[in-house]
Amino acid sequence: MTVQGIGAPVRRKEDRRYLTGRGTYTEDINRPGQLHAVILRSPHAHARILGIDTSAAARMPGVAAIFTGADMAKDNVGSIPCGWLIKNKDDTPMAEPPHPPLVPDRVRHVGDQVAVVIAETRNQARDAAEAIQVDYEVLPAAVDTAAAAKPGAPQVWEQAKNNVCFDWHLGDKAAVEAAFATAHHVTKIDLVNNRLIPNAMEPRAALGEYDRATGDYTLYTTSQNPHLIRLLMGAFVLHLPEHKLRVVAPDVGGGFGSKIYHYAEEAIVTWAAGKLGRPVKWVADRSESFISDAHGRDHVSHAELAMDQNGKFLALRVATIANVGAYLSTFSTCVPTYLYATLLAGVYATPAIYAEVKTVFTNTVPVDAYRGAGRPEATYLLERLVDKAAREMKIDRVELRRRNLIPRDAFPYQTPVALQYDSGDYQSTLEIALKNSDWAGFESRRAEAKKRGKLRGIGISTYIEACGIAPSAVVGSLGARAGLYESAAIRVHPTGSVSVMTGTHSHGQGHETTFAQIVADTLGMPIENVDIVHGDSSKIPFGMGTYGSRSLAVGGSAIVKALDKIVKKSKRIAAHLLEASEADIEFKDGTFSVAGTDRSVPFGQIALTAYVPHNYPITELEPGLEESAFYDPLNFTYPGGCHICEVEVDPETGVTEVVKFTAVDDVGRVINPMIVEGQVHGGLAQGIGQALYEICVYDKESGQILSGSYNDYTMPRAEHLPSFTVETHNTMCTHNPLGSKGVGEVGAIGSPPAVINAVIDALSPLGIEDIEMPATPQRAWRLIQTAGMARAAE
DSSP states (O other): TTTTSOOOOOTTTHHHHHHHTTOBBGGOOOOOEEEEEEEEEEEEEEEEEEEEOOHHHTTTTTEEEEEEEEHHHHOOOOOOOOSBBBBBOOOOOOOOOOOOOSSSHHHHHHHHOEEEEEEHHHHHHHHHHHHHHEEEEEOOOOOOOTTGTTTTTOOOOOEEEEEEEEEEEEHHHHHHHHHHOOSEEEEEEEEEEEBBBOOOOSSSSSEEEEEEETTTTEEEEOSSOHHHHHHHHIISSSSSOGEEEEEEEEEEOOOOOTTTOOOOOHHHHHHHHHHHSEEEEEEEOOHHHTSSBBEEEEEEEEEEEEEOOTEEEEEEEEEEEEESSSSOOOTOOOOTTTTGGGGGGTOOOEEEEEEEEEEESSSSSBOOOOOOTHHHHHHHHHHHHHHHHHHHTTOHHHHHHHBBBGGGOSEEOOTTTTTTEOOOOOHHHHHHHHHTGGGGGHHHHHHHHHTTTTTEEEEEEEEOBBOOOOOOOHHHHHTTOOOOEEEEEEOOOTEEEESEEEEEEEEEOOOHHHHHHHHHHHHOGGGGGEEEESBBBSSSOOOSOOTTTTTIIIHHHHHHHHHHHHHHHHHHHHHHHHHHHHGGEETTTTEETTTTSOEEEHHHHHHHHSSTTTOOTTTOOOSSSSEEEEEOOOOBBBOOOEEEEEEOOOOOTEEEEEEEEEEEOOOBBOOOOHHHHHHHHHHHHHHHHHTTTOOOBBBTOOOOOSOOOOTOOOOOOOGGOOEEEEEEEOOOOOOOSSOOOOOHHHHHHHHHHHHHHHHHHHGGGTTOOOOSOOOOOOHHHHHHHHHHHHHHHO
16 A cells, blocks of 8 residues: 555645635636526416416516526427336336426425526526416415425326335245234334435526527536436437537535536526527525425335344335325335335345335425435434334333344355345444444433432444445346446546546546546555546546445545556556566556566656657557456446434423434545545534424415425434544445445434434433434434323323
8 A cells, every 4th residue: 555545545636726816616617708607586386377478577677588497398308217127026117207397287285386587687687586476276286205205295296196206125925914914013013204405515507508600408417427418318308329429517515415416407507508598597595495495304114123032033014105295206216115125134134025115206306316315314214113123012212122133253244135245244333333422421411410409311323334236137037227327437647647438427526536546556656646637528428427426435446446457458568668478567656567586667757658659569569558347247336234323301401412413424435534534524424414403394275385495304413412433343245346444424324213213212211202204303302201291280
């Protein structure tokens, strides 16, 4: 390992431009002759559009054009497609209603796109949008997740009876029923996984441009996945050949999943640029983001766990209703199915599992992947259920987990819900977390807090995640409409510096550093000599972007495969220069040498020779030193770990403070421990946010969003978070060349149940055994007051 290579805590290369204000975000990009777009959005959750009068708005200063859904329909603009087809229990396809960029006749959620105003300035476009008169016939709205599928609920789509998109299942129902029939005890739980709004630091933006001379389109957009946007928008929406469409995702200020998808605004500005022959730019404000960015979570579940007399898990059955909102977003259908139900085994050796998932349309913003995407929902359900089972069985909650963990020697471990875990050591991550958190000394801290009038509790969560969705052939058979490989191209320049073109995308993860470390470690050069290129479909090989903690495990593996080709070719060149057999050439620390001799040649000389081939095996090798690779994983990767949280609840106000948090995670091989720690910190902050603060609330009758700004949607702040105690205890992934598993989402997966279990533990002396997420002061205070009245009445 070099001091800058794999395993070194190198400071992020990209941070200099961010910290000095030199990043280039989509809003920073302005093109000659640029116009500005403002979207007129529906104020109603469900309504027919009886008429749109744009005449007054069109006469206002600066207005270049106003387009409606009817205009796009005349141009045969297509529907935004869903990226994953799910089948029902009876093998029939899911309901897949259309998703027009601008709705022509009926709005289906507050914020739905009705028209676009394009003007010389943004303020002129906004003023004109306010002058458009829309005649709406307001219709009843289906809003509540559980109620939407009940008979008599308002219909969001005629194609989806009772608002059901699909009714899906996984597992062996007969085996589960047999196990329940013999169970000593069954624990049952009902849970809601609260809806979240992503709130990336940078709001979404899009800038479309059309070149009249070539007929080429360019879209600059805040995307985690530029090639997917090009594919979906070009092939399905605007019907453009891919070679005529360039998509550029420059610096992106956070995504957390919400910038994976193809959004209507991207198609609108690209199409409008072609119509007007001028660039068209749209930038969301924060309030607009609340009603247009895909939301996350929103599950209602019932789960039951069957156990024998010793607390061994026999079977698990789960029934979940998942809200997908008004339209199917790009990956919305796979989140509550193959990214959720397949993780219900968790870290436990449960012999039989059966899950049923019913997804429903509602008159709300579409729901899709949000940091963790299905895995937080599965972990929350499982870890809440295990804690409740421990209370009912009167078995220590840690001991109950120990009895059911998958043994160290059981890998590869086949779960009853399709996945096969390749490696893990759940016992060690549990024991290290217990030690690091001083679990044994907790009762003294609880007693001390009681003296101060506070209720102290401790909670635990043992979790597993699946990252790097794969392989393509398998996910294709399960309904995925795209491959899930990754690509890399490595160009060694004549002077020996290196450019890496990757199909992944960095929007805060530090790829420009970690990928450079891999190259530096392999080729023995400073990371300053390595440039990482991403985000521009005209420069990079076709790739699948960044989501699901896939970038290192999949994208990094593609880089390793391309590096292997570079080294292999370099050895052949070195053998020629050193007049030796290729088999005798060794490569270490940037130098090729003949084994057992002092003859050597540096990598830089190899590069120069490849491009100035005066002394070169030209009949055997092409000149140049550039290689590419595609990597399609054989399996998911499976990070896991244990999170322990301590809280104090003020019984007078219901305010919960996280006073201590310990995380021990298995993320496979670590390229940069500093970046890993930062990723875990960020995930923990978001998980704590879901557990204690964040919730998207709709009025159940009107469908109006009641948490439509930061006045009503609480985000965690630094003052709400403790200094985290973070450690890794890693087992290597066995099927990718790096051994890495992924880290971007682990914090958001393991933390919510640890926090809620801690809150329940704090309130348990009052007889309180349940609280919904988020455990807001109001909810905690009401439970405390109710418990007090119950005790007073006894």
